Amino acid sequence: RMPxxxxxxxxxxxxxxxxIVQGDWHAALKKCFHEKLLYEVEHFDNALYERNDLxxxxxxxxxxxxxxxxxxxxxxxxxxxxxxxxxxxxxxxYGGDDVFAIWPTWPVLGLDQRNQWQMMEALxxxxxQQKKLAELSHAMGTKYFISYNPWDDADEQASLQQxxxxxxxxxxxxxxLDTKAEASKALQDAADKAKPGVVLYSEGMAVxxxxx
Numbered sequence: 498r499m500p501x502x503x504x505x506x507x508x509x510x511x512x513x514x515x516x517i518v519q520g521d522w523h524a525a526l527k528k529c530f531h532e533k534l535l536y537e538v539e540h541f542d543n544a545l546y547e548r549n550d551l552x553x554x555x556x557x558x559x560x561x562x563x564x565x566x567x568x569x570x571x572x573x574x575x576x577x578x579x580x581x582x583x584x585x586x587x588x589x590x591y592g593g594d595d596v597f598a599i600w601p602t603w604p605v606l607g608l609d610q611r612n613q614w615q616m617m618e619a620l621x622x623x624x625x626q627q628k629k630l631a632e633l634s635h636a637m638g639t640k641y642f643i644s645y646n647p648w649d650d651a652d653e654q655a656s657l658q659q660x661x662x663x664x665x666x667x668x669x670x671x672x673x674l675d676t677k678a679e680a681s682k683a684l685q686d687a688a689d690k691a692k693p694g695v696v697l698y699s700e701g702m703a704v705x706x707x708x709x
Contacts, residue, residue: 535705541705541708554671554698559591560594560698562673563600578622581633584633595640596670598671598673600675606649613645613646614656614663624663624666627663627667631670642673643663643667643673645684653683661688671698675700677701678701679704680699
């Protein structure tokens with residue numbers, strides 16, 4: 498799963514292990530992925546999945562991740578937010594979104610000195626307006642997520658503190674983890690510090706050791 502860089506003249510050796518199954522390749526896949534969890538963990542910690550405050554995500558099937566420049570979110574032509582009409586339109590089309598996530602940083606994060614949280618605060622109306630949008634989303638039966646960009650962290654601890662503060666201040670329900678296929682205890686602790694029920698939603702597919 499990972500590259501190995503060798504100096505000239507050096508060699509590398511691997512131990513290869515085989516497991517035997519009865520049946521065809523379906524049985525082999527079941528043993529590898531289901532029974533053995535890719536041989537990465539001996540005992541799977543299912544505690545996050547079993548938490549009642551996070552259980553709503555099990556039945557969340559439709560989710561919109563939207564950039565802040567999308568005119569269905571905010572239209573500079575009339576200087577107003579259009580989230581309500583967008584969510585109503587989605588209700589008519591397929592019954593509505595379970596989750597709406599705002600992504601305010603792409604593609605401009607890094608063009609100036611602002612970090613990701615300052616860009617969140619710089620959205621029209623600031624955090625008070627974000628709280629109103631979260632309340633609007635909740636009233637329409639949709640959870641409101643923000644996003645987190647780990648590659649923007651000059652100071653991870655300070656960044657997570659700021660994430661926790663914004664979650665609490667606007668009453669967000671979750672965080673999309675930009676470029677990350679896994680969370681961490683530090684991330685979950687920061688989310689839990691803000692309020693119960695904050696889901697960390699990875700952008701990629703986590704392998705078993707990271708699914709925990």
